Amino acid sequence: MLSKKTKYGLKALCYIARNKGDLPVQVGEIAKSEQIPQKFLESILLSLRKAGFLGSKKGKHGGYYLRKLPSEIIMADVMRVLEGPIAMVPCVSLNFYEKCDDCPDEQKCSVNKLMIQVRDNTLQVLRNNTLEDLSCTD
Numbered sequence: 001m002l003s004k005k006t007k008y009g010l011k012a013l014c015y016i017a018r019n020k021g022d023l024p025v026q027v028g029e030i031a032k033s034e035q036i037p038q039k040f041l042e043s044i045l046l047s048l049r050k051a052g053f054l055g056s057k058k059g060k061h062g063g064y065y066l067r068k069l070p071s072e073i074i075m076a077d078v079m080r081v082l083e084g085p086i087a088m089v090p091c092v093s094l095n096f097y098e099k100c101d102d103c104p105d106e107q108k109c110s111v112n113k114l115m116i117q118v119r120d121n122t123l124q125v126l127r128n129n130t131l132e133d134l135s136c137t138d
Helices: 004-018 027-034 038-050 075-083 110-127
Strands: 054-057 063-066
Touching: 004 027, 004 038, 004 063, 004 075, 027 038, 027 063, 038 054, 038 063, 038 075, 075 110
Parallel strands: none
Antiparallel strands: 054 063
């Protein structure tokens, strides 16, 4: 299930993209328009800024803006920043692999085989969609 953090992060990115992504948008404006708690949104936007998706400007006309074009912001990258591993179990994660404690042999594990398919199909969708594809822009 998608966390509220990720849902709100995607909504905020879309809002910024709709508002001509290179102009700063204030956190309060995004929070009010998208009905996101402002303190929670500030934390989410900070994560997206640290990951390089957003830039920020301080001051009266400050706020957050996109550092990349919407067509360059790949959903798999955003999801990893906000949600963490894309894989549902650690033994099939490409970036956060861990052996499962309760599994003696991954090669014979039916759950592992199924979760590899789920991961691969999910990654295909997320890698082939950008912020632009979310209909964030006109």
